[in-house]
Amino acid sequence: MKNQAFNHSLLSFLRNSPTPFHAVESMKATLLDNGFTELKEKDHWVIEEGGNYFVTRNASSVIAFTAPELNFHTTGWRMVGGHTDSPCLKLKPNAHVVRSGYHQLGVEVYGGVLLHTWLDRDLSLAGRITVKLDSGDRVSRLIDFKDPIAVVPNLAIHLNRSVNEGFSVNPQEEMLPILGLAKSEFELQSVLMTQIEKQYPGLNVKEILDFELSLYDTQAPALVGLNKEFICSARLDNLLSCFVGLEALLAGLDSKQPALLICTDHEEVGSLSTSGANGPFLEDVLQRLSPNPEHFVQAINRSMLISADNAHGLHPNYSSKHDKLHAPMINSGAVIKVNNNQRYATNSETAGIYRDLAKQEGYEVQTFVVRSDMACGSTVGPIIAGGIGVPTIDIGLPTFGMHSIRELAGSEDAYGLAKVLTRFMDTPVLMSNEEK
Known part of the structure; x- marks a missing residue:
């Protein structure tokens, strides 16, 4: 029953988060x-022992943290990151x-x-959308049409007989959504x-100054499969990890260990932005929490980051695309992602820590x-690890x-991962020899 309630909340979050702006708004609420x-960020911060806080940047990235005590250089932070x-x-x-005519x-x-x-x-x-008001003030607001207003129709097979022999799409010419017939009046600013x-x-x-708008699929997230084994949705990568x-x-608000969640924008295009993981957002926050330079380094040394981002499950129709000894199955537990060329930041110690925590919670690891x-x-993971030097697992x-x-x-994996991350x-203490 707990798993069902968890998944119901997850589906609601996915449905209400069509853009990063909406995802952060949902998380803020x-x-x-x-x-x-x-x-x-522009204000002076007063962090009180026992307090819980969050800060956003660009309305599309958020960092939330707990401060059960303020000696971060002796406790470090337990961090979870997503995008x-x-x-x-x-x-x-x-x-x-x-x-x-369209x-x-x-x-x-x-x-x-x-x-x-x-x-x-x-x-x-x-x-x-950023607008100017009658008062002269400039403000930004989120919008969501919710109803389906556009479609990108396929070309009929009769006009592309070889389509099933190989198919490519030209994004400049062939991906323009159709809104309606040109015989009707249309002006985007007015709409x-x-x-x-x-x-x-x-x-x-008074007027619209500019906008950042994305198209999205209106089909609602759903549990699918004969026994509802699967979650089917847009944006599982990576709102699933954020949730x-x-x-x-x-779940860990009563813990005595400081914890932090960071969910940043622009990962899919390299993370190099003011609000991306390759920008200064996380370091800015951590340095305000631990402004003494030596204490900051000590805090990082006693911290660990779990970078949570979706993994490629073994697809039964394309099994040859996997290394057979490293082919994760859906609903068989979270996946430790390893790459010796440092595309993932996992090492033997961080992997060992996660394996032990998962075992304590009774969950398998792949x-x-x-x-x-x-x-x-x-x-x-590698971006944050390389930026601030925190031990990391992907x-x-x-x-x-x-x-x-x-x-x-x-439909079983997300709840299990939440339990392990809570632990x-x-x-x-993550490594008994951390003072080595």
Whole structure:
């Protein structure tokens, strides 16, 4: 029953988080409901012993932490990291296109999108809009059309007879969503203004200054399979890890060990941004918590990061794509991700710690190593480890269809990972020889 309630909350989170902005907004609401205090980077911080806090950057990245005591240089932090962004189609600045009698949207591919999965889907639009008010103030607000307003139709097989022999999609010419017939009136600014007025009555918007908007699939997340073994949803990579990390943080609020959750934007495009893992966000926060330079280094040395990002499960239709000895199964536990070329930050000590914690909770652990003749992806793990020097492990939940518009994971794995991460966040000593 606990697993069912957990998955119900997970599906709700996924449904309400069509963009990184909405994901962070959802996480903020949960943190506030659980007694966390929001900090602003521009303000002076007063961190009190026993307090719980969070801070956001760019409204698309969030760091939440507990401070049961303030001697971080003697306790370190138990950190869990994920990312809020997912591959998608984003609107170009001059997005309105008219072609062959249809209104369309010009889009830019964000991240490593499986483009063909976006064809023939009911698409909506969401994101952030910056406006100027009648008062002269400039503010930003989130919008979400929710209803399907666009579609990228496939080309009929009759006009592309060889499509099943090999298929590629040109993102500039063939991925423009159709909004409607050009015989009807359409002006994007007017449509966006109407949506703002609908969501924020009384805001008194004078003009739209700019926007960051993404298309998304309106099909709701679901439990699928004869026995509901699977979770099928958009953006499992990596909102699944963000949700699990948040649940673990909340479950350990009575712990005496300081814990921290970091969920950053722009991982899918390299993380190099003000709000990405390859930017200064985490280090800025940690240095404010431990401003003495020597204490900061001591705190990092006594810390550990679990970088949680989805792993490639063994697909029964493509089993040759895996190293047979490192082929994770869905609903058989979280996966330790190993790459000796440092695409993952796992080492023997951090892996040993995770294996022991999982065993204490009664959960199995799997291992993923990419085939030696294939390129390996990466995560925020090596970026954060290389940036601040924190011992790190890369883990993930087995997934099918990574970077598809709709991905598949196990309905048992997420709850199990949350239990292990909760234990991790409550563990004061990770290595008995840490003073070696």
